[in-house]
Amino acid sequence: xxxxxxxxxxxxxxxxxxxxxxxxxxxxxxxxxxxxxxxxxxxxxxxxxxxxxxxxxxxxxxxxxxxxxxxxxxxxxxxxxxxxxxxxxxxxxxxxxxxxxxxxxxxxxxxxxxxxxxxxxxxxxxxxxxxxxxxxxxxxxxxxxxxxxxxxxxxxxxxxxxxxxxxxxxxxxxxxxxxxx
Numbered sequence: 001x002x003x004x005x006x007x008x009x010x011x012x013x014x015x016x017x018x019x020x021x022x023x024x025x026x027x028x029x030x031x032x033x034x035x036x037x038x039x040x041x042x043x044x045x046x047x048x049x050x051x052x053x054x055x056x057x058x059x060x061x062x063x064x065x066x067x068x069x070x071x072x073x074x075x076x077x078x079x080x081x082x083x084x085x086x087x088x089x090x091x092x093x094x095x096x097x098x099x100x101x102x103x104x105x106x107x108x109x110x111x112x113x114x115x116x117x118x119x120x121x122x123x124x125x126x127x128x129x130x131x132x133x134x135x136x137x138x139x140x141x142x143x144x145x146x147x148x149x150x151x152x153x154x155x156x157x158x159x160x161x162x163x164x165x166x167x168x169x170x171x172x173x174x175x176x177x178x179x180x181x
Contacts (some may be wrong), residue, residue, distance in 0.1 A: 002151065003164035006041040007048075009055045010152045017117040018071070020163050021106060027052065027091060028118045028126065033061025035120050038155065044087050051155035055121045056095060059151075065097045069126060069177055071104035077120045084165035085180045092134045092181070102177030104128055111174070115167055116175070129172035143167060 002010040003017045006024060010016065016037035018026035027038040028088040034057070038052045069090045078084040081103065088101045106114050112130030119127040145165035152159075 002037065002138060003167055004037050004039040005160060005163060006039050007034070007155045007157060008163075009038045009052055009155055011036050011055075011059055011061060012151065013061075013120065015117060015119045017115065017164070017167050019115055019138065019167055020113040020135070021071065021116055022073075022113045022133075023024070023077050024106075025070050025077065025087070025120070026116050028069040028071075029056060029065060029095065029097070029119070030067040030069070030123070031056075031061055031076050032066065032123050032124055034065035034123070035118060035126070036062070040155075044090060045156075047166070048155045051153065052091070053094045059104070065095065066099060066123065067125060068092055068097055068099070068101045069104055069118065069128070070102070071106055071128070071130070071175075071177075073107040075107060077147060088180055098180060100179055101181045103180050104175055104177045106130060106175070109173075116174075117167075117172065127174050128145075128177065129169075130175050131171040131173060138167065 001015045002012040013034035025040045029036040112134035116130040144162040
């Protein structure tokens with residue numbers, strides 16, 4: 001299990017969690033070998049997109065791309081769903097990916113931060129769950145540990161001193177993506 005803070009990219013064979021998605025997007029690429037995640041904060045820039053593409057293409061499990069998911073809130077980062085779809089297409093194009101892309105709308109989960117988790121289902125699809133996020137109960141010392149860089153990278157900037165090593169699954173509810181291409 002990998003938990004990704006802002007600007008982090010990682011690979012895991014089974015699960016990737018995205019703490020505190022509010023104005024951010026959780027980008028998840030499913031391949032035959034596992035899951036590649038990117039916690040995109042702010043706008044998708046060419047630097048951030050290139051960092052994700054280089055991480056995927058340089059990883060031994062980066063081939064055989066099967067599905068691309070993006071979770072976020074329309075109306076918070078993007079004014080319209082069309083803007084969100086355009087961003088998904090930018091990521092797919094940069095990856096050279098032509099398969100199915102999905103948008104996972106998160107605004108109905110909570111008005112503020114959200115925790116979203118993608119669990120690999122037989123390298124064919126993802127089970128996606130989410131719940132509201134509260135720094136006061138989720139960003140606590142027991143959920144944080146020293147930053148460890150195995151199968152991880154930063155899209156921009158330096159690594160934080162601490163990273164999430166645990167997040168409660170209490171209250172997670174299934175969410176369903178909508179196919180956008």
